[in-house]
Amino acid sequence: MALSCIWLMFFFSLFGHGVLELIEAFHHVYLNVHQTAQYSTSGNQPYRTSYHFQPPNNWMNDPNGPMLRLGIYHLFYQYNPKAAVWGSNLIWGHSTSTDLVNWTPHDPAIYPSQQSDINGCWSGSATILPGGHPVILYTGIDPENRQVQNLAAPKNFSDPFLREWVKFKHNPLLTPNSKNKINATYFRDPSTAWLGSDGNWRVIIGSQKKERGLAILFKSNDFVHWEEAEKPLYSANKDTGMWECPDFYPVLFKSPLGIDTSSNGPDVRYVLKVSFFRTPHDYYMIGTYNPDKDIFIPDNGPFKDSSLRYDYGKFYASKTFFDDKYPLHRRILWGWVNESSSAIDDIKKGWSGVQAIPRSIWLDKSGKQLLQWPIKEIETLRGTQIELPYQVLSGGSVLEVSGLTAAQIDHSIVESFGAEGKACITARVYPTLAINDAEAHLYVFNNGTENIGITRLSAWSMKKAQIN
Ligand SMILES: *[C@@H]1O[C@H](CO)[C@@H](O)[C@H](O)[C@H]1NC(C)=O
Ligand SMILES: *[C@@H]1O[C@H](CO)[C@@H](O)[C@H](O)[C@H]1NC(C)=O
Ligand SMILES: *[C@@H]1O[C@H](CO)[C@@H](O)[C@H](O)[C@H]1NC(C)=O
Ligand SMILES: *[C@@H]1O[C@H](CO)[C@@H](O)[C@H](O)[C@H]1NC(C)=O
Numbered sequence: 001m002a003l004s005c006i007w008l009m010f011f012f013s014l015f016g017h018g019v020l021e022l023i024e025a026f027h028h029v030y031l032n033v034h035q036t037a038q039y040s041t042s043g044n045q046p047y048r049t050s051y052h053f054q055p056p057n058n059w060m061n062d063p064n065g066p067m068l069r070l071g072i073y074h075l076f077y078q079y080n081p082k083a084a085v086w087g088s089n090l091i092w093g094h095s096t097s098t099d100l101v102n103w104t105p106h107d108p109a110i111y112p113s114q115q116s117d118i119n120g121c122w123s124g125s126a127t128i129l130p131g132g133h134p135v136i137l138y139t140g141i142d143p144e145n146r147q148v149q150n151l152a153a154p155k156n157f158s159d160p161f162l163r164e165w166v167k168f169k170h171n172p173l174l175t176p177n178s179k180n181k182i183n184a185t186y187f188r189d190p191s192t193a194w195l196g197s198d199g200n201w202r203v204i205i206g207s208q209k210k211e212r213g214l215a216i217l218f219k220s221n222d223f224v225h226w227e228e229a230e231k232p233l234y235s236a237n238k239d240t241g242m243w244e245c246p247d248f249y250p251v252l253f254k255s256p257l258g259i260d261t262s263s264n265g266p267d268v269r270y271v272l273k274v275s276f277f278r279t280p281h282d283y284y285m286i287g288t289y290n291p292d293k294d295i296f297i298p299d300n301g302p303f304k305d306s307s308l309r310y311d312y313g314k315f316y317a318s319k320t321f322f323d324d325k326y327p328l329h330r331r332i333l334w335g336w337v338n339e340s341s342s343a344i345d346d347i348k349k350g351w352s353g354v355q356a357i358p359r360s361i362w363l364d365k366s367g368k369q370l371l372q373w374p375i376k377e378i379e380t381l382r383g384t385q386i387e388l389p390y391q392v393l394s395g396g397s398v399l400e401v402s403g404l405t406a407a408q409i410d411h412s413i414v415e416s417f418g419a420e421g422k423a424c425i426t427a428r429v430y431p432t433l434a435i436n437d438a439e440a441h442l443y444v445f446n447n448g449t450e451n452i453g454i455t456r457l458s459a460w461s462m463k464k465a466q467i468n
Contacts, residue, residue: 045349046435047412051381051465052337053077053103053355055093059084059346060353062189062245062317063334064092065126065136068325070160073097075334076109076136077355078123084346088120088141095468096161099377100332100358102466109152109165116140116150116172123245124149125319127193127201127223127261133157135223136165137190137203140172146184148172149205151224174205174218174226182207182216189245192321193223195262196291204233206243206274212236213243213274213303217294234272234296236303241278245317248272248296249331251286251370256362258331260322264291269363271370272296273310273318274303280316282335283307284370286363299368308369313416313426314338315356333361333372337413340428354413356426364422371421382460386442390456395449401442404461409440 054060059080067074079093080086092110095103110121117140124138133153140150150171155164176182186208193203200219203226207214213236217229233248249261250268259268273284285307287298300307310318310333318335335356339346346352359372386401393399416425434440442459446452 043350044436047349047430048351049354049410049413049467051101051378051462051467052357052410052413053095053467054351054353055079055095056105056468057084057351058082059086059351060093060355061086061090061336061338062123063319063336063355064123064138066319066321066332066334067126067128067134068321068323069128069132069134069162071098071325072160073100073323073325074126074162075103075355076126077336079108081108081111084350084352085343088145090120090122092121092138094163099380100375101377101380103468104161104466105468106161106163109163110136110138110167112140114140114150114167114171116142116148117167118143119145122147123189123317125190125192126321127203129223134162137173137193139188139190142172144184146176147187148176149174149187149190149226168224170224173224180228181209183209186242187216191246191248192261192319193220194248196294197264198291202229202233202294204246204248206246207232208240208242209235211239211241213240213276215243215246215248215272215274215296219294229294231293231295233294234298238302238304240276240303242276243274244277245275245282245319246273247319248289249320249322250289251331251361251363253363253367254365256360256371257329258322258324258360258362259329260324264289269367270296272298273320275317276305279305282310282316282318284310286367286369310335310370310372311356311424311426313424314340314428315424315426320361330360331362332375333359335359335426337426337428341430356413356415359424369422372424373417373421374415381463381465383463384461386457386459388454388457390453392451392453393444393446394451395446397446399444399454401444401457401459402439404440404442404459409434410462411435 061078064076076092078090091108094106094109097103112118119141122139136152151168152165154162155166176184176187189206191204193201204215215233217233218226220226253267270289285298315335320333323332357374
């Protein structure tokens with residue numbers, strides 16, 4: 001009761017005379033931004049995907065602000081409205097879905113319109129405030145090309161698609177300065193915020209100091225005024241380079257169910273994920289979170305190149321969100337899968353980057369690592385099935401499975417999940433023969449010398465999802 005009272009007060013303090021007044025319309029409509037999103041790439045496109053998320057054209061990288069609100073999933077993403085290669089002028093593309101499989105595009109949600117983001121709107125996260133009101137914290141690039149943190153909120157909370165976003169009038173909320181000694185080129189990617197039992201919100205932001213990665217912690221009691229905590233939530237003890245896109249969330253011990261980012265309790269363990277800009281890979285650690293000292297204590301720290309990874313292939317700048325769409329309770333992981341082709345090839349095909357299939361993510365029974373599995377909903381796209389019964393594949397032999405067409409693998413991406421989700425490897429592939437309607441073959445190799453028993457082999461053709 002007391003807690004809901006505090007939440008209510010918080011809500012009014014932010015929205016009563018806060019955000020609604022403070023973010024009053026700024027609205028320059030950048031027509032070229034809107035128009036660019038209308039047309040799609042043309043010509044022969046053997047590598048565009050059928051059920052992996054991608055925009056109609058151009059460059060996409062990090063997933064941003066994923067969330068569920070009123071039964072609708074939102075995915076925002078880093079998008080270059082002008083080219084198929086990265087540029088600092090990134091904006092937030094926006095699509096919505098009711099099943100995480102089929103997606104409807106909307107106009108870009110956040111694009112340069114204030115001094116505090118005039119040179120780019122970079123990554124950030126959504127937080128659902130008490131009362132079900134989402135807000136977004138994101139990194140803006142200001143006129144001096146400094147990285148600063150900004151706040152945005154939906155213009156119309158009654159719009160189920162949250163199509164228009166307005167910005168806090170007094171952005172930026174957080175700046176690098178001589179007092180905090182944060183370097184303005186290393187201050188980005190605010191996480192989803194979580195609420196402590198003291199009523200203060202917490203958020204972490206990626207940084208580095210003297211080549212050591214940092215997840216800098218900030219606290220606020222109104223989501224507007226943020227103070228840097230005495231210590232980072234966690235920092236590297238050696239030269240790791242910049243940490244991007246930090247993600248910090250609770251997982252249940254001995255249950256696959258997900259929980260809200262602000263939950264805590266005796267059966268809760270914590271995951272800290274950071275994206276090492278140098279490698280570039282997503283590493284995570286499992287540990288405990290001391291909410292009084294506001295520090296994360298990993299079971300097997302510190303972070304190193306041999307720390308656990310979400311994925312041992314291409315998968316970067318990932319972000320999770322809590323999905324409690326009735327009757328679900330799960331945590332979903334989104335991750336950007338970069339191309340392996342050259343920038344010249346990307347310009348030629350007119351686009352670059354896809355998102356991995358959203359994955360459920362939870363703690364293994366051992367408590368030592370996370371498990372991941374593609375969301376169940378993706379199975380609704382399954383068509384014709386090929387099923388092989390038990391058989392032995394002798395050492396050095398190859399089993400060929402035919403009857404598939406090339407259009408039925410997802411064209412240029414392969415995601416593999418080994419040992420029931422313990423090891424994931426994502427790869428980009430650009431076939432030259434198995435394209436369009438050509439017949440495709442599935443081969444099972446046993447390159448070892450021992451005979452191997454294949455318990456079962458099932459394969460499905462996949463229908464096309466509606467992607468933007
Ligand atoms: C807000 O959205 C609702 C639902 O789409 C719509 O009926 C209403 O007219 C919108 N309000 C404004 C001010 O645009
Ligand atoms: C911040 O980092 C950049 C890039 O490494 C460096 O050139 C610059 O000198 C640093 N600024 C300060 C104030 O240390
Ligand atoms: C993305 O892939 C391209 C091509 O392989 C590579 O040059 C680039 O460094 C990659 N970027 C990241 C951030 O992974
Ligand atoms: C496994 O064997 C197949 C067929 O002989 C061959 O094409 C493939 O390159 C081999 N893979 C490895 C990893 O050696």
